[in-house]
Amino acid sequence: MVFIPSVEQISRGVKVVALSRKFLRSASVVLLIGRGSYEDPVEGCACLSNRMRLRLTSRLRPFQLQAAMDRLGATVEAAIDRDLMLLRAQVPFKRVKECLKFLAELYMSPCFPESEVAKEKTSQKLEYEKIRQDPMLASIVDAWEATFPKNPLGHPVTGYPDTIEKLTPQLLEKFDAGTRRKASLVIGIVGPQQESVLIDCANSFFENIKTTAHVERLKLGPSRDFNIHRRPLKVKQTTFAVGMVTSGVSSSEYPALLIMEDYLGSSRHYLGVLTVELREKRGLTYFASSRLSALRDCGLLTTFAGVKHEKVSEALSLMLKLIVKMREKPLPEKKVEQLKIFHRQAIGIMLEAPYQAATWLASNVFRGGKVDFESYVFDIDAVSPETIRNAAKQFLTPSRMALSVAGSPPDDESLMNILRKEVE
Amino acid sequence: MTAMETHKFSNGLKLTLERLSRCRSTGIAIGFPAGGRNEETKVSGISHYLEHMIFKGTEAVKNIDTAFERVGANTNAFTAVDATVYVAECPKENTLKTLEMWLQFLSEASIDTEEFERERGVILSEYFLTEDNPEFLVDKKATLFLFKGHPLASTIIGTEGTIKAISHRDMLNYFRFWYHPSNGVIWVSGDLTMDKLINCIEQQEDWTKHGAAPTISYRTFKPERPSAVELHCQTKLVQIGLAFSSPTQSIEERASLQILSSMLSSGQSSILRRRLILEGEFTDRLRTSATSYREAGMLFTTFAVQPTKVPDVLAILIKAVRDLRENTARFKEDFENARSHAVGSFSTGIDMGMMWRALQGVGETLRRGHCSWDEVISSLESLSFEQFKENVTEITQPERIALVLAGDIKKGATRNVQW
Numbered sequence: 001m002v003f004i005p006s007v008e009q010i011s012r013g014v015k016v017v018a019l020s021r022k023f024l025r026s027a028s029v030v031l032l033i034g035r036g037s038y039e040d041p042v043e044g045c046a047c048l049s050n051r052m053r054l055r056l057t058s059r060l061r062p063f064q065l066q067a068a069m070d071r072l073g074a075t076v077e078a079a080i081d082r083d084l085m086l087l088r089a090q091v092p093f094k095r096v097k098e099c100l101k102f103l104a105e106l107y108m109s110p111c112f113p114e115s116e117v118a119k120e121k122t123s124q125k126l127e128y129e130k131i132r133q134d135p136m137l138a139s140i141v142d143a144w145e146a147t148f149p150k151n152p153l154g155h156p157v158t159g160y161p162d163t164i165e166k167l168t169p170q171l172l173e174k175f176d177a178g179t180r181r182k183a184s185l186v187i188g189i190v191g192p193q194q195e196s197v198l199i200d201c202a203n204s205f206f207e208n209i210k211t212t213a214h215v216e217r218l219k220l221g222p223s224r225d226f227n228i229h230r231r232p233l234k235v236k237q238t239t240f241a242v243g244m245v246t247s248g249v250s251s252s253e254y255p256a257l258l259i260m261e262d263y264l265g266s267s268r269h270y271l272g273v274l275t276v277e278l279r280e281k282r283g284l285t286y287f288a289s290s291r292l293s294a295l296r297d298c299g300l301l302t303t304f305a306g307v308k309h310e311k312v313s314e315a316l317s318l319m320l321k322l323i324v325k326m327r328e329k330p331l332p333e334k335k336v337e338q339l340k341i342f343h344r345q346a347i348g349i350m351l352e353a354p355y356q357a358a359t360w361l362a363s364n365v366f367r368g369g370k371v372d373f374e375s376y377v378f379d380i381d382a383v384s385p386e387t388i389r390n391a392a393k394q395f396l397t398p399s400r401m402a403l404s405v406a407g408s409p410p411d412d413e414s415l416m417n418i419l420r421k422e423v424e
Numbered sequence: 425m426t427a428m429e430t431h432k433f434s435n436g437l438k439l440t441l442e443r444l445s446r447c448r449s450t451g452i453a454i455g456f457p458a459g460g461r462n463e464e465t466k467v468s469g470i471s472h473y474l475e476h477m478i479f480k481g482t483e484a485v486k487n488i489d490t491a492f493e494r495v496g497a498n499t500n501a502f503t504a505v506d507a508t509v510y511v512a513e514c515p516k517e518n519t520l521k522t523l524e525m526w527l528q529f530l531s532e533a534s535i536d537t538e539e540f541e542r543e544r545g546v547i548l549s550e551y552f553l554t555e556d557n558p559e560f561l562v563d564k565k566a567t568l569f570l571f572k573g574h575p576l577a578s579t580i581i582g583t584e585g586t587i588k589a590i591s592h593r594d595m596l597n598y599f600r601f602w603y604h605p606s607n608g609v610i611w612v613s614g615d616l617t618m619d620k621l622i623n624c625i626e627q628q629e630d631w632t633k634h635g636a637a638p639t640i641s642y643r644t645f646k647p648e649r650p651s652a653v654e655l656h657c658q659t660k661l662v663q664i665g666l667a668f669s670s671p672t673q674s675i676e677e678r679a680s681l682q683i684l685s686s687m688l689s690s691g692q693s694s695i696l697r698r699r700l701i702l703e704g705e706f707t708d709r710l711r712t713s714a715t716s717y718r719e720a721g722m723l724f725t726t727f728a729v730q731p732t733k734v735p736d737v738l739a740i741l742i743k744a745v746r747d748l749r750e751n752t753a754r755f756k757e758d759f760e761n762a763r764s765h766a767v768g769s770f771s772t773g774i775d776m777g778m779m780w781r782a783l784q785g786v787g788e789t790l791r792r793g794h795c796s797w798d799e800v801i802s803s804l805e806s807l808s809f810e811q812f813k814e815n816v817t818e819i820t821q822p823e824r825i826a827l828v829l830a831g832d833i834k835k836g837a838t839r840n841v842q843w
């Protein structure tokens with residue numbers, strides 16, 4: 001498979017990455033704004049400011065804006081990560097130009113009247129609560145908090161109910177102004193039109209935007225001992241997640257981390273070692289997987305599983321043994337080769353799904369990853385059992401690990417004993 | 425226009441090729457009309473359990489995931505109320521190999537006794553996951569309640585009791601009875617030719633054999649005033665689910681259901697989004713689905729609210745439903761916005777990925793005997809407001825509405841709900 005997206009810098013601080021797939025009926029557009037929750041002056045600020053973009057602009061009042069989206073036939077959503085904010089739209093391909101114009105307005109002209117901010121704050125608090133009553137979601141979010149204590153990387157992107165309450169229109173305006181002044185902006189577009197046509201469309205609405213192409217470096221906190229986050233919930237099974245601090249997309253270890261994620265089991269590669277050992281061989285769980293959330297300068301590898309309350313210790317011990325094994329012994333060469341071939345093919349297939357492809361392309365441009373398929377594959381091909389082991393030795397260590405448990409967790413001492421026994 | 429080619433084998437097996445020129449990957453889906461609706465109550469969940477067992481391999485190939493992995497194929501499977509579908513997406517050059525593998529694994533599944541028992545734990549874990557997630561929980565209960573007394577009333581996953589009770593013999597009998605090639609549907613989306621696909625399938629004797637296939641007795645659905653259910657559980661938020669049954673015989677009725685979905689809750693400017701999120705401060709997000717089964721459709725929307733807000737939210741829901749039923753003419757402008765949203769959602773839904781594309785194609789073919797994206801889009805674009813009004817008046821009749829509340833709610837919270 002060969003995919004060669006076009007990348008163009010259309011003005012200072014604004015890049016466009018476009019990929020043409022002829023058979024599509026729709027186009028996907030991603031507007032990536034290079035500031036995320038890491039830069040929150042008060043926890044939840046970036047998230048709320050981005051959510052407000054979908055409520056109103058200085059020209060379009062609430063309901064007018066949403067009606068305009070529906071008339072376009074567009075599905076638009078706002079998303080946030082530690083290092084970036086996203087506005088994502090999917091639209092019938094003939095409306096891609098109108099869609100870009102619309103997104104430009106959402107980006108350039110947000111509006112923060114007090115009464116509307118108050119409503120959106122209520123929504124954001126509800127989102128916070130909703131995540132915390134679902135053991136799977138809660139354990140994954142808590143893993144960030146446990147892994148990055150007292151670090152802006154750790155706090156939930158939504159903020160907390162009390163910090164959300166503190167957010168004022170003035171604070172949001174100030175944050176938003178800073179966003180436009182010093183953010184890097186990346187526009188990802190995938191549609192059936194030629195790449196040059198897609199880039200021209202973006203050019204017509206974004207060429208005059210000038211930013212300083214600023215990218216905030218994400219800093220890790222000092223090394224520390226294991227950290228455990230417990231969340232008791234009255235649910236039928238308990239979910240636990242092990243978080244491990246890694247390097248980011250722009251690092252030399254990133255390709256090895258991707259193969260490591262596939263080896264453990266990922267959304268790309270379902271049949272990882274966690275699924276085989278916990279689900280297939282022992283019938284302990286429906287889901288046991290991993291997720292690499294790689295930012296520009298650092299990342300978090302999370303492994304998680306949901307099991308019967310009384311099986312938490314057994315399943316956690318097994319999961320930790322499988323993680324530790326990677327740093328003690330290189331993976332079999334044949335296995336690594338299979339994983340590399342599968343990874344290449346999976347990325348090729350993903351690039352034919354416009355929504356995923358546009359997000360992948362834009363975030364890789366922003367985070368310093370490869371977007372040209374051949375260069376990307378070249379890096380993946382260079383991964384070996386040794387590079388994986390080296391990454392495992394570097395990242396899968398007690399000082400970089402934390403545990404979160406949501407449901408009916410064993411006591412702290414038992415959990416700590418398991419961590420010390422299996423990992424140290 | 426999309427180039428669709430169809431072929432029917434002499435035993436009844438249907439094949440559709442959606443030709444996508446210059447596409448570098450392929451989507452494959454193989455489906456049987458074997459879902460929750462076919463199950464006896466005591467083995468409720470068996471279709472889904474069988475879907476898991478298929479992945480346990482054959483006598484010759486114990487680990488089918490590894491086999492697929494070798495050809496770069498990403499696979500999955502889905503069990504619905506009326507179908508079970510096995511899917512794959514793979515690089516274009518491995519299409520025939522991937523298809524051949526799925527055909528073999530589906531006809532030669534060994535359903536090993538030991539694996540069957542081990543998988544029970546996995547299924548129970550999945551069941552608990554659906555019980556712990558308020559959105560899933562409310563969805564399951566709404567389906568049961570809405571179609572009470574009709575085969576469409578299925579949770580798909582079953583209950584803890586039935587999952588524990590399904591025997592290995594039940595499973596083998598169900599597999600042999602329902603996975604009959606004459607009832608099967610195969611869908612391929614990609615850049616390849618029909619003759620190669622036909623040749624590949626004809627080489628699999630099990631798939632071209634003749635014989636009596638089980639018939640499904642479709643029963644007219646008569647709505648019977650479902651009203652409201654309260655599930656009392658200790659969660660911080662209350663999850664609310666609102667469901668409507670709808671007629672789905674004609675393409676206009678199905679188009680009406682999709683546009684109503686956009687107008688009521690899935691559109692950004694939908695009635696409930698406006699009243700619950702933009703004007704009020706009741707919830708953060710509405711999750712909506714609209715499915716047209718053979719005998720009836722289901723429009724379902726769910727969202728979470730603070731317990732103290734429940735009375736106000738119920739009043740909003742009642743008003744919205746009454747407005748739609750009694751003052752439909754007022755929604756002419758909303759109708760045009762909702763139509764654009766429905767067309768856009770459908771187009772982008774097809775482009776979700778090769779696997780989803782094929783999955784939707786098989787689902788629609790199993791339900792209607794054929795599938796055409798252009799036909800669906802055209803039905804949405806050509807539906808008149810008059811036809812829509814008529815269908816909405818029917819869908820919003822009180823006997824077609826089910827309401828489910830799950831959370832720490834007062835007993836009798838729904839007592840006064842009158843649609």
